[in-house]
Amino acid sequence: MLLDPPGRPGWPQELPHWPYVQAVDAALLARGIPPGLVRANINSLRWGLTGYMLLQWDASRTHGHGGIRLSWEEHKGWSYALLGLNPDDVLLSSVLTMVETSYADPETIADVAQELVLRRRLPQARYRTQWPGAKRARAAAADFRRTALGLEPLGSRMGEEITEGEGVQLIIDTQRDTYEQAIAAVQAAYGYNPAPTTGDWPKAPALETRPGPQDLSDDDLWQGWSERMLFDTIAALMPGARTVLRHIADVGGTATYDAVQAHFAGHPDTPIPKNRIGGTLTSMRAVRRRIGPDNNTRLLELDDRVRVYRIDPALIDGLQRAFTLADSRPDLLRQDPTGS
Numbered sequence: 429m430l431l432d433p434p435g436r437p438g439w440p441q442e443l444p445h446w447p448y449v450q451a452v453d454a455a456l457l458a459r460g461i462p463p464g465l466v467r468a469n470i471n472s473l474r475w476g477l478t479g480y481m482l483l484q485w486d487a488s489r490t491h492g493h494g495g496i497r498l499s500w501e502e503h504k505g506w507s508y509a510l511l512g513l514n515p516d517d518v519l520l521s522s523v524l525t526m527v528e529t530s531y532a533d534p535e536t537i538a539d540v541a542q543e544l545v546l547r548r549r550l551p552q553a554r555y556r557t558q559w560p561g562a563k564r565a566r567a568a569a570a571d572f573r574r575t576a577l578g579l580e581p582l583g584s585r586m587g588e589e590i591t592e593g594e595g596v597q598l599i600i601d602t603q604r605d606t607y608e609q610a611i612a613a614v615q616a617a618y619g620y621n622p623a624p625t626t627g628d629w630p631k632a633p634a635l636e637t638r639p640g641p642q643d644l645s646d647d648d649l650w651q652g653w654s655e656r657m658l659f660d661t662i663a664a665l666m667p668g669a670r671t672v673l674r675h676i677a678d679v680g681g682t683a684t685y686d687a688v689q690a691h692f693a694g695h696p697d698t699p700i701p702k703n704r705i706g707g708t709l710t711s712m713r714a715v716r717r718r719i720g721p722d723n724n725t726r727l728l729e730l731d732d733r734v735r736v737y738r739i740d741p742a743l744i745d746g747l748q749r750a751f752t753l754a755d756s757r758p759d760l761l762r763q764d765p766t767g768s
Contacts (some may be wrong), residue, residue, distance in 0.1 A: 481499070495515055508550075639757060660719050671698045
């Protein structure tokens with residue numbers, strides 16, 4: 429549970445987004461997945477005095493093979509990163525495209541965090557629900573920036589309430605105020621980020637490239653299979669076969685034929701009749717002829733004697749990393765169920 433934020437000398441008020449930080453933290457605590465690190469603060473003037481928070485789980489708090497980081501920025505919204513055993517080792521970083529609002533409902537963030545922390549993958553749902561306190565938090569953030577720049581908050585004027593959309597009078601002293609200060613004040617009054625002064629201009633940040641197969645390893649995991657080869661395989665599979673393969677990997681790489689049948693017979697998103705499981709996996713053989721090492725090893729084996737599907741344990745970790753990339757780059761996956 430978070431304590432109240434400490435006072436910050438020289439700042440006009442406390443963190444305007446602190447109630448949102450508390451709400452997200454409470455939702456995660458209720459799910460039993462509290463982060464080990466919670467950081468919230470305000471970016472500097474050069475970055476617009478915008479609020480941010482960072483939530484991080486190290487490897488000891490996850491069920492995967494490394495840490496998880498969730499980041500939020502007032503105007504950009506939510507993003508995530510998969511970390512190695514060393515928290516500074518970022519394996520994959522991307523925006524949470526399924527979270528379609530900046531101030532997302534805390535239960536939404538708890539849903540996403542639960543999938544990442546427990547299964548190291550992203551949920552398939554789309555989230556559009558906004559936190560009920562979003563409007564108030566945005567207004568508090570705007571007042572924070574105005575006060576920091578020496579302007580009157582929009583929330584009150586001469587002790588009277590100001591309705592949303594009402595104008596505000598702005599006075600600039602051309603004898604004492606610099607040009608940069610005047611521009612920053614005008615931009616803040618219209619709700620834009622304050623313009624940095626020339627001395628505060630940062631170096632242009634490096635462009636963040638989208639994650640892709642190039643981020644996966646080509647090292648031999650087992651019998652010539654690599655992470656890159658595993659991703660190329662699942663990307664080429666029919667959607668149904670991909671879902672079945674993922675389920676078998678999620679349960680540890682071994683599942684009886686009957687258990688797989690029962691799981692998908694009543695599956696809410698990908699229902700597969702019991703007599704169609706074998707046919708659904710037909711594309712596995714077709715893809716294996718084109719993709720895979722130059723030997724006879726298969727990614728998924730069916731032991732007909734005991735009717736058990738098996739994936740070699742040495743491939744499970746690499747397969748999970750390949751599926752994590754697939755979650756963030758669905759544009760690379762085969763979508764047409766009728767295609768060859």
